[in-house]
Amino acid sequence: MSVLVIDNGAYELKIGYATDDKNPAHFRVSNSITRSKDRRTYVGNEIENCRDYAGLTYRRPHERGQLVNWETQKAIWDNQFYGKTSKLVGMNGGKPVDPSETSLILTEMPYSLPALSSNMDQIVFEEYGFDSYYRCTPGSLVPWNDIRELYNDTSSRSSPVSECALVIDSGFSSTHVLPVVLGEVYWPAAKRINIGGKHLTNYLKETVSFRYYNMMEETFLMNVIKERVCFVSLKYQLDLEEAHINKRKSLLRIDYALPDYRTSKLGHIVKGATSSNDSNQVLTLTNERFTIPEALFRPSDLNLDQAGIPETAINCVKLMPEEIQSMLLSNVVLVGGNAVLPGYKERIREELQSFSPQGVNLRVGMPVDPISYAWQGGCRLGSQKDMLSKAYVTKADYMEHGVNLCLSRFGIKKMDNSIAMD
Known part of the structure; x- marks a missing residue:
């Protein structure tokens, strides 16, 4: 029985089969249905074939972290399970996923509403027919990795999961x-x-649109710029003063050449003094580079109490x-x-x-790949067949007891101090 692990994030799917390999193969897939200006529709990782990223619009299954649009989510999953362009199918020798012979480890956002969790359980068993299934939060999978490696700790590990x-x-x-x-x-x-990252991207869009160019429709591009040039300041007030006093000559300044969608789809950082010679429009960023991520440490910047x-x-x-x-x-x-x-x-x-x-x-x-680290923990759990068999719900049990079995098995468990210390 193969074990399929899906970290079902609001931005990306991390998907792959559980193996005993130290670096198991997996894929990161955009968890969205995207529409371009020429009215073409791209499901999941099909967005990689888009030629023009200008003005992309997204339809995502999640709203504020809650999975509310199953029509969209199911279309994305179908594309990964059965689609000809699916990397998962390609890794499986061209064979689509056979849910009846597959055990599934699936993540959901913390504090998901019970009704939405029940919808997920029904889709997994009644629509797809997976043989067995374990639903959990991404954070609970992290300790299944050997987190001692993150601290260069060479002490022995007594159990498969960190205490x-x-x-x-x-x-x-x-x-x-x-x-x-x-x-x-x-x-x-x-x-x-x-x-989260969505708020930072929107914050950057509004700031750039107010100060420089109108970027309110360029979500994809502004997210790329955020990932390439933004950083978290270790001396915020000093950097703010430096950017204000020496804006033109500041070491914090970066010139970003915007894409023309003929020679470049994503644009690029302009090196040295070549910005004046660049034929593309150039976006100059200084304090925006670190004031945007500062919202993670000061949510009041976004009017969050x-x-x-x-x-x-x-x-x-x-x-x-x-x-x-x-x-x-x-x-x-x-x-x-x-x-x-x-x-x-x-x-x-x-x-x-x-x-x-x-x-x-x-x-x-912090792991080398913090985005896929929870998926890697799920892969480690999937390779522990004895441990997984105690956690998952089989299809036969589900058909006999219904969604209440999943809610009781996967729901929030009370843990008193004595249990926590066992």
Whole structure:
């Protein structure tokens, strides 16, 4: 029985089969149906064949992190399971996925509404007919990786899953801080910040449109520019003064040549003094490079009455039993798309250090690929067949007991202090 692992993110799908390989093969697929200006429609990774990224419009299955549009989601899954252009099908020797002979590990966003989770269970068993199925949050899969490697820790590991970890998952729709103990999220202490990569992209669009060019319809392009030039400042006030005083000669200045969609689809960063000779329109960015990601640490910049990531993480730890608070601070793991921003890890470590009690051995780790790290944890779980068999629900059990079995098996579990310390 093959095990298919899908990290069903709001921005991207991470999908592949579970194997024992150290670097298992998987694919990242846009979780959207995209329409171009010439009215062509692209499902999932078909967007790679688009020639003109100007004015793309998106239809996504998720709204504010909740999977609400199953018509769209099912079309994207069908394309990956059965489509001729699917990389998953190509990896399987051209054979489409056979759900009746496949076990599925599928993630959903934390705090998903029970009715939406039930819809997912019904689709998996009644529409696709998977043999067995395990639904969980991405954060609960992270400790299945060997997180000791993130801290260069050579101590022995006594169980397949790390005992505890403080997972900071900053993704497309929101940011979650999840204390995970023995593979289970301790929900009374879990926290959510209503800011993610989508908000940063929209913030950059509005700022650039107000100061330079109208980019309100160029979501794809502004997201590319955000990923290429933005960073998290370690000395915010000093950088702000530097960008204000020496705007033209500042080392923080970057000139970005916008695409002409003939020779370039994405544009490029202009090197040196060639900006005046570049035939394309040039977008000059200085303080925008670091004031946009600063919203992750100051949500008040976007009129959100919430604390930033480090303060939220400390508040989360304080709600945990005292015996394991120091253990959580010694196993902080950063995942999600926003973690790839330069300076992100260093800024969180610096601010967590200032909030942490004296004498705590603070360790903040970030994997090489923070976007797919939860999927890799699911792959490790999928290779532990004995552990997985205790967690999943089979189709036969579902047909006998219905969706209530999935809700009770996969729902939020209460965990008292004694259980947390076992």
